[in-house]
Amino acid sequence: MDAMVNTPLAENAPRIAREKPLKIRARNVDVYYGEKHAIKGLNIDIPDGAVSAFIGPSGCGKSTFLRSINRMNDTIPSCRVTGNIEIDNRDIYDKKLDVVQLRARIGMVFQKPNPFPKSIYENVAYGPKIHGLSKGKADLEEIVVTSLKKAGLFEEVKDRLDHSGTSLSGGQQQRLCIARAIAVNPEVILMDEPCSALDPIATARIEELIDELRQNFCIVIVTHSMQQAARVSQLTAFFHLGNLVEVGDTDEIFTAPKDKRTQDYITGRFG
Amino acid sequence: MTDTAIATAPRRFGDNDALVARRYRAERRFKFYGIAAIAVTAVFLVLLFADILVKGLPAFIENRITLPVKIDQAAIDPQNSRDPKIIRAGDFDAPIREAFRAMFPDVTSRADRKKLMGLLSSGAADDFRSMVMSNPALIGQDAKVPVLLSDDADQYLKGRQTGVEKYVGQGTMTAVAEGDKFKLTTDAATLPQPGDVIRMNGGAFRILSVGNGALLAEQLTAPKSLDPAASGAWDIVRFTIPEQNRRVDDQEALWLEHLKEQGVAESGIAWRFFTSGDSREPELAGIRGALMGSILTLLVTLFLCLPIGVAAAIYLEEFAPKNRLTQIIEVNINNLAAVPSIVFGILGLAMFLNFFGLPRSAPVVGGLVLALLVLPTIIIAGRAALRAVPPSIKEAALGVGASHQQAIFHHVLPLAMPGIMTGTIIGMAHALGETAPLLMIGMVAFIVDIPSSFTDAATALPIQIYLWSDLPEVAFQSKTAGAIVVLLLFLFVMNAAAILLRKRFERRW
Numbered sequence: 001m002d003a004m005v006n007t008p009l010a011e012n013a014p015r016i017a018r019e020k021p022l023k024i025r026a027r028n029v030d031v032y033y034g035e036k037h038a039i040k041g042l043n044i045d046i047p048d049g050a051v052s053a054f055i056g057p058s059g060c061g062k063s064t065f066l067r068s069i070n071r072m073n074d075t076i077p078s079c080r081v082t083g084n085i086e087i088d089n090r091d092i093y094d095k096k097l098d099v100v101q102l103r104a105r106i107g108m109v110f111q112k113p114n115p116f117p118k119s120i121y122e123n124v125a126y127g128p129k130i131h132g133l134s135k136g137k138a139d140l141e142e143i144v145v146t147s148l149k150k151a152g153l154f155e156e157v158k159d160r161l162d163h164s165g166t167s168l169s170g171g172q173q174q175r176l177c178i179a180r181a182i183a184v185n186p187e188v189i190l191m192d193e194p195c196s197a198l199d200p201i202a203t204a205r206i207e208e209l210i211d212e213l214r215q216n217f218c219i220v221i222v223t224h225s226m227q228q229a230a231r232v233s234q235l236t237a238f239f240h241l242g243n244l245v246e247v248g249d250t251d252e253i254f255t256a257p258k259d260k261r262t263q264d265y266i267t268g269r270f271g
Numbered sequence: 272m273t274d275t276a277i278a279t280a281p282r283r284f285g286d287n288d289a290l291v292a293r294r295y296r297a298e299r300r301f302k303f304y305g306i307a308a309i310a311v312t313a314v315f316l317v318l319l320f321a322d323i324l325v326k327g328l329p330a331f332i333e334n335r336i337t338l339p340v341k342i343d344q345a346a347i348d349p350q351n352s353r354d355p356k357i358i359r360a361g362d363f364d365a366p367i368r369e370a371f372r373a374m375f376p377d378v379t380s381r382a383d384r385k386k387l388m389g390l391l392s393s394g395a396a397d398d399f400r401s402m403v404m405s406n407p408a409l410i411g412q413d414a415k416v417p418v419l420l421s422d423d424a425d426q427y428l429k430g431r432q433t434g435v436e437k438y439v440g441q442g443t444m445t446a447v448a449e450g451d452k453f454k455l456t457t458d459a460a461t462l463p464q465p466g467d468v469i470r471m472n473g474g475a476f477r478i479l480s481v482g483n484g485a486l487l488a489e490q491l492t493a494p495k496s497l498d499p500a501a502s503g504a505w506d507i508v509r510f511t512i513p514e515q516n517r518r519v520d521d522q523e524a525l526w527l528e529h530l531k532e533q534g535v536a537e538s539g540i541a542w543r544f545f546t547s548g549d550s551r552e553p554e555l556a557g558i559r560g561a562l563m564g565s566i567l568t569l570l571v572t573l574f575l576c577l578p579i580g581v582a583a584a585i586y587l588e589e590f591a592p593k594n595r596l597t598q599i600i601e602v603n604i605n606n607l608a609a610v611p612s613i614v615f616g617i618l619g620l621a622m623f624l625n626f627f628g629l630p631r632s633a634p635v636v637g638g639l640v641l642a643l644l645v646l647p648t649i650i651i652a653g654r655a656a657l658r659a660v661p662p663s664i665k666e667a668a669l670g671v672g673a674s675h676q677q678a679i680f681h682h683v684l685p686l687a688m689p690g691i692m693t694g695t696i697i698g699m700a701h702a703l704g705e706t707a708p709l710l711m712i713g714m715v716a717f718i719v720d721i722p723s724s725f726t727d728a729a730t731a732l733p734i735q736i737y738l739w740s741d742l743p744e745v746a747f748q749s750k751t752a753g754a755i756v757v758l759l760l761f762l763f764v765m766n767a768a769a770i771l772l773r774k775r776f777e778r779r780w
Contacts, residue, residue, distance in 0.1 A: 072669065077593055104672030114663035116682055126681070127671035177667070184671055 013045070014249045016234045020047035023188065023218040024069060029083035031064050031073065038064045040242045042083070046235070048187075051210060051219045053229035053250065056239035057270065062222045065239070066190050069220065070106040071099050087188065104131055107181030107217075111193040113173030115165030115180070120157050123165040123176055124148060127184035143183055151179035152209050171202025178209060182217070189213065191221040195228065207232050226266055230254050238262045323752050323759070330753025333541035333554065334428040335417040336530055338370040342403060344411040353407050363403070364396040367418055374533070375526065377473065377492060383522075390523060392419040394555040419543075420536075422553035422746035427519045427527050428536060431745065434511035435528065444471055445499040446488075452479070455486040462486070463507045466514075468521060471505035472496050475525055491522050518745065544753060548721045549735065553746030556739070558754050560721045564634055564714070564729030565703060567722060571638020572702050576645050577695055583646075584653030584691070589679050608647035615644045616711025624712060631713035635725040640708045645698040652694020656687040689776035696769040700762050706733040732758050 024046035031039040039061040046052045054062035064073070071092060073079040085092050092102055104127070115123050124144045127133075134140035144161070148154035153175040157168070165176055174194055181189055191210070195203040210219060210232050223229050229236050229250065236253040238245045238261070246259045257263045264270055344351065347361030368388060372378070378387050395418045402416065403409050426432050442459035453476055455469060462481055463469060469476045469486075474494025479487045508528065514521050530536045548560030587604075591597045619640035623629045629636050660683045668678035709715065715734050722729035730738070732754060739751040 070670070072666070075666075075669065075675075100672055100674045103669060108666075108670035110663060110666060110670070112663060114661075114667040116664065116667060117686065126668075126673075130671075130673055130677055130681075180667075180671055 014235055014247060014252075016050050016249055017045050017047050020049050022046075023048035023087065024220075025084075025086045025089075026065075027084040027086075029065070029068065029081065029085060031061070031068055031082075032080045033064075033076070034078040038242055039068075042244045044237060044244060044247055046218065046220060048218045049214060049216075050234040051214050051221060051232050052235040052237065053233035054220070054222045054237050054239060055224075055226060055229050055265070056245075057265065058224075060239040061242045062237075062239045063192055066192055066220060066222050069188070069190055070103050070108055072103075072108065074099060104184050105186050106188040106190060107184065107186035109174070109177050109181055109189065109191040109194045112197050113170055113177055115168070115173050115176050117164060117166050119162045120148075120165050120168070120176060121161040124179050124183045127180060131184055133184065147179040147183040148176075150182055150213070151175045152205065152212075153179055169202070171198050171205060174198060174202070174206060175209065178206075178213075182213070186217065188218045188220065191219065193222050193224060196224060203228070226254070238265060240265070323755050326749055327752030327754075327756040329429050329431065330544060330749040330756075331541055332429065332538050333543065334420045334425045334536060334538045336371075336420060336535045337415050337537065338367065338374070338418050338535070339413060340366045340370045340399070340416040341413050342366065342409050342411060347403065348407075348410050351410075355404060358404055358407060358410075359400065361400070361403075363400045367391065367395055367399055367416065370416070371418070374530070374535070386523065387526060390421055390424040390526060392421050392554045393552055394550075395419050417537075419554055422744055423518045424523070424527055425554055426745055427524060428531070428538065431749075432512065432517045432519050433524070435524070436509040436511070438507040438509070439503055440469075440471075440500065440505035440507060442502050443499050444469065444505045446471065446476065446494070446497050448497065449487075451489075453488045453490060455488050456484065457486070464509070466510070468508040468510075468525065469505060470508060470525070471500040472498060475508075475522075477521060491525065544750075548719045549717060549730070549738075550719060551717075553742075553744045553750060556747070556750055558732065558735060558757060560718055561730050561732045561735035561754070562757070563722050564637075564718075565731040565733075567634035567725055567729060568637040568641060568709075568714075568731055569699055569702060571635055571725060572641040572645060573695070573699060575638065575642040576649050576698065579642075580646050580649030580695070581653055581691055584650045584657060585679060585684065587650070588654045588657045589675070589683070604647050604650055608651060611707075612644055612705055613707040613711065615640050616708030618643065619708060620711045630726050630728075632716050632718070632728040632730070633726045634714075634722060634729045636712050637709050637714050637729070637731065638725070640712055641702040641705060644705060644708060645702050648698040648701065649691075649695050652698070653687070653691045656690025656694065657683060659690060660686045689772050693769045693773050696765050696772070700765040700769075703761060703765070704733055704758065706731075706737055709734055732761075 022045055024044075026042055026044045026046075029039055029042040030037065042061075042065060054066065056062050067073045068081050068085060069087075069092075073081060081093060087102075087105070091097070116126065118126075121144055124147050125134075125140055128140060128143050134143055145154060148157065153172060156172060157163070157176075165173065168176060174197075178189075178194075194210075195206050198206065207228065210221065213219060214234075221229075221233065233250045235247065236250045237247045238253065238257075238259070240261050246253065246257060246262045248258070253262065254266060257266060343366060346366065347363070348354075348358050350357070368391075371391060372384065372387070375387055378384055398419060399416055402414075420428065423432070440457075440459065441461070442457055444455060444457045444459070447454045447456070455476060455478070462484070463478050463486060465478050465480055467478045468491065469478065469488065472494035473492075475491040476488035477491055479489055481487075508525065510517075510521065510524060519527070527536070543555065544557045545562075546559055547555060547557035550556040587597065587601065619636060623636045623639055624631060629639075664682050664686065665678045668682045669675070673681065709731055714730050715738065716728060716730055717738070718728050718730050720727070736751055736754045736758065739747045739754065
């Protein structure tokens with residue numbers, strides 16, 4: 001296991017990584033957009049049942065890495081990923097692995113709420129339908145209602161499930177997207193700046209929701225807001241210019257960063 | 272250093288009235304140019320449509336005379352069999368001729384009778400036949416039969432040959448034979464002019480010259496007598512266009528005036544224009560054949576273009592690898608959209624007719640050629656519509672584990688469909704108006720039968736317009752404009768449908 005050489009040793013690994021089982025392991029990951037080297041030799045262990053936050057200035061590669069985890073980068077023709085990303089010890093860039101199945105196991109919530117321009121019900125039911133998760137109409141409805149409840153949206157929309165998903169407010173749309181993601185019961189939920197288009201109240205609701213969801217899912221969130229990272233995450237990773245500078249328990253990163261760059265960033269000296 | 276910095280006063284915005292005024296003037300000038308450009312366009316458009324409508328609307332009206340005809344059992348169905356075959360073979364020409372002749376008992380010479388019959392359309396007997404065929408109970412009865420007039424008579428009654436002025440005669444008019452001419456004298460204050468026609472005692476004289484209160488005239492129709500006609504018993508008919516400049520001569524015009532005065536001439540909507548095919552006789556010619564040809568052709572085009580175009584657009588936009596080959600294909604699709612349409616006609620001639628041996632003049636070939644023509648338009652419009660769907664929708668679908676194809680077909684394509692349909696309709700409208708490629712594959716032909724299948728010989732609406740515009744008869748000019756009105760109407764409806772579709776399904780993200 002040469003790849004393990006760069007891994008943090010067990011004793012200096014983050015506390016949360018020792019407490020929780022390992023979910024995602026990345027070793028020597030390099031991502032290129034054409035000539036541009038977007039991520040340079042990244043190694044990280046992401047624990048299950050916790051929220052891991054990626055922070056860093058714009059263009060540092062945190063979203064790129066997030067999109068490598070569910071191979072969303074495959075849709076960009078010039079993008080090339082090398083190295084190893086494993087989920088539950090299974091290489092996700094294995095040629096034999098079906099990328100569609102992978103994405104069904106890894107839900108994603110995007111920066112801008114992007115509900116389908118269909119009814120609220122259809123939005124949530126779409127995933128279970130194409131994956132054949134329901135046994136009949138009643139079962140599907142059950143899944144939809146449960147997902148909406150888990151996303152904390154059900155009470156607000158229960159009378160208008162047939163309304164268009166785009167008719168909801170921004171915060172509701174984002175929770176609808178979360179409901180849509182959890183309807184297929186994924187193991188991992190990736191969130192790419194899920195609150196950047198929302199007002200503070202809607203943001204607070206989403207953050208509460210993330211905190212609840214962490215019981216059942218491995219959550220990875222990219223955020224520009226350090227307060228948000230501090231509030232919702234247990235593990236924080238700081239990216240800078242394509243390098244993963246520092247990974248650690250959130251409380252430690254924000255109180256006692258080991259790297260100067262991390263300290264400069266969280267104290268607002270750049271970024 | 273600091274001294275020089277202070278010495279050069281910083282440049283700041285100050286009140287510069289001249290500059291502001293110039294800016295305002297420039298804006299006003301630009302607005303004026305814009306309004307002027309729109310006004311010029313509008314004037315041309317209005318002129319164009321006014322011209323087409325003025326010329327084309329008479330094509331939708333036809334003139335008929337109602338004749339009392341005895342439908343003779345012996346001439347049509349001697350055995351009273353009521354068998355359509357026997358009825359069809361009956362003589363329907365003679366009864367109409369007889370009835371018409373009966374309206375002009377004075378016309379006796381062979382040449383005049385022939386001329387008189389020339390006022391009726393050669394299709395009158397066919398109309399009469401189909402009237403009896405559809406109602407055999409009429410056989411043996413007297414019926415009022417509407418009889419279509421010839422194109423020239425029709426044009427005359429529409430007032431498109433000459434203007435007519437009539438004056439009731441004041442004072443007494445006397446006619447005296449003088450050699451083969453007649454000398455007319457009147458005590459009326461105002462004298463007729465040369466060229467005027469005097470109608471008296473059932474006859475008509477055309478004035479040749481006026482001099483010394485006497486009029487030299489030639490006889491057009493023999494009067495019953497040469498008795499002096501009292502005031503009010505004669506009249507002057509004046510044609511504003513000289514006889515040699517119109518297709519209806521004075522005598523025919525007088526006959527037609529007589530029909531008008533008798534109240535048997537009537538005008539009605541020419542449904543025939545929509546229900547019959549082409550004809551050598553303008554009054555019988557219609558656009559049904561061309562319209563059917565166009566519809567059949569466009570059906571072939573649509574059924575080929577829509578699936579192929581949409582499939583090509585989806586593949587090129589969403590699935591094709593981005594390499595040199597697809598780049599060349601893309602560039603050439605754009606090039607094809609700019610290829611002159613006649614080139615597609617030559618291609619169709621060489622490929623579909625000469626190589627594959629498909630029938631000439633057939634809508635199926637026309638449809639194939641127009642499909643080649645419209646495909647680039649649909650592909651380009653389809654790709655633009657697909658590109659206009661925000662990528663976040665596709666990402667959302669991929670994010671919940673939809674395959675690429677599922678994401679496209681479940682989410683992107685439905686959102687792009689209004690745009691694709693708009694492009695398709697506009698492409699179809701383009702195909703509907705296309706003439707040149709159809710010329711090459713023989714759809715330019717005089718075809719009387721209405722095509723009923725994709726392999727029948729047919730022509731198309733724009734080609735019908737082209738064919739008619741070439742014919743010398745005046746009546747075909749208004750038919751041409753009438754067909755243009757119909758074509759434009761179809762184009763407007765199609766474009767309106769495209770706009771409605773876009774408005775109705777327009778989405779905002």
